[in-house]
Amino acid sequence: MRSYYLSTALAGAAMAFVTLPAAAQGISDNIVKIGILNDQSGVYADFGGKNSYEAARMAVEDFGGTVLDVPVQVVTADHQNKADIASNIARQWYDTQQVDTVMELTTSSVGLAVQALSKDAKKITINTGAATTELTGEQCSPYGFHWVYDTHMLAVGTGGALVEAGGESWYFLTADYAFGYSLEENTANFVKEKGGTVLGAVRHPLATNDFSSFLLQAQSSGAQVIGLANAGADTQNAIKQAAEFGITQGGQKLAALLFTLAEVHGLGLDAAQGLNLTETFYWDRTDETRAFAKRFQERTGAMPNMVHAGTYSAVTSYLKAVEAAGTDDSDAVAAKLRELPVHDVFAPNGRVQANGRMVTDAYLMRVKAPSESTAPYDYYEIVATIPGDQAFLPAEQSGCPLVE
Structure with a gap:
């Protein structure tokens, strides 16, 4: 590492010949x-x-x-x-x-x-x-x-795939803070743009353990798709408890709007199989x-x-x-x-x-069934590649004051 210091005795004579230290270069x-x-x-x-x-x-x-x-x-x-x-x-x-x-x-x-x-x-x-x-x-x-x-990319990927697959009516189960609101809003807007309808939403506290009342409200809405506008262990717990209520067996689909490889691994393929999700990276690509x-x-x-x-x-x-x-x-x-x-x-x-x-x-994924997985972490089939210009908002449409 270069020194910040020069001996005061040598500084005057040596200054013209010494390579400038890192601090003078801007560190x-x-x-x-x-x-x-x-x-x-x-x-x-x-x-x-x-x-x-x-x-x-x-x-x-x-x-x-x-x-x-x-x-x-x-x-x-x-x-x-x-x-x-x-x-x-x-x-x-x-x-x-x-x-x-x-x-x-x-x-x-x-x-x-x-x-x-x-x-x-x-x-x-x-x-x-x-x-x-x-x-x-x-x-x-x-x-x-x-x-x-971001929430726009997730809405375009997972939300768009489910609307195109026939999921026209939606009900949202949303984490009660900025992320959940943004994900719900972006997905709802995209669903409506595609001709779908939003029947309602219910909000849950971050890191709740009991989703029963929220899932029952979503189930009773009759929506074809229940959008999980949450993430991490909240999404894992919601999916587990939805299975206990027989929600997917009754014909409704779950949309895990923010779900990654780590959460699929934690949930297991038995419970996660068939889910659509969107990530910008997959290890086996x-x-x-x-x-x-x-x-x-x-x-x-x-x-x-x-x-x-x-x-x-x-x-x-x-x-x-x-x-x-x-x-x-x-x-x-x-x-x-x-x-x-x-x-x-x-x-x-x-x-x-x-x-x-x-x-x-970004990449739209389908979670494999256990019978399709041939190795540890072999969890995804890449269904579609979403070009970046479609996945993310152009800067001029973002509302950022920095953009002319």
Whole structure:
């Protein structure tokens, strides 16, 4: 590592001949620190959790462990799905630990709160865990970026597939916070645009254990599709309890609007078979994704879902932007993040819009039956590829004030 200091006795004579230290090149404190802030103990612990931290560490190691000749360090913390706790951690990281960027940020209320705080602090956030389109919509930030997925993409993918398959009437079972509202609204609008109808909705608390009353309301609506506008363990529990009520046996379909490989694994193929879902990454899609997934599994014991692979991509892209900018100054790095293409194992042909939305292809999946699965984590059949320009809103339609 280059030293910040020159001997005062030699400084005057040597200044003209010494290579400038990293700080003079633009690295603020001779280290680049990346914070992974997410749920590590609650309903979304498998969705992102500690495995996102491992994905970030993998990205740093694959980058070489340094950028502009200074070390890169990854720190992590559990925000417990609480916006106030997340904001306090981020503020402490910025004020006392010289953290340069915060990523992952599962839970939309957390993502919005930390993005707003980071905007004031002029710190970059790259959200790989939350879903709300508000992150790149009306509440966008010049320092805020949204990787991996959002509620519009989920509505186009899973919602669109079920409408086209004949699911014209919908009833929503929705998590009672920003993410659930956004996912319900985006999917409902898409259903209506396709000629379908929305018969109603019921909202449940985050991390509830008893879905019986909510499922009975959805069942009694007579809707052809019950849209689960929730995620993580909430979706798993809703699907399990729906089976106990015989909802799918009665002819109604369940739409798991945000469901990933981690939750399918936790639920098991017996219960998850036949579900349609949408992810922007599947480990068994190409030779490159399989090689990445094997390395990831060796250190975590699990195959990566889109959040884990997307966090790897976000860290890699941030380091490339720092390198290209020649500094960790947030304005310069943000400009490079918008300028540079995204070519990695997660997004082979990605690009970042003016509002911070990273656009990449999405994949509509069908969960296999147990008899169709030939190996551990062989869970998906790719039904369709949704081009990024169809999966995500154009920046000019996002409502982001940054977009002219």
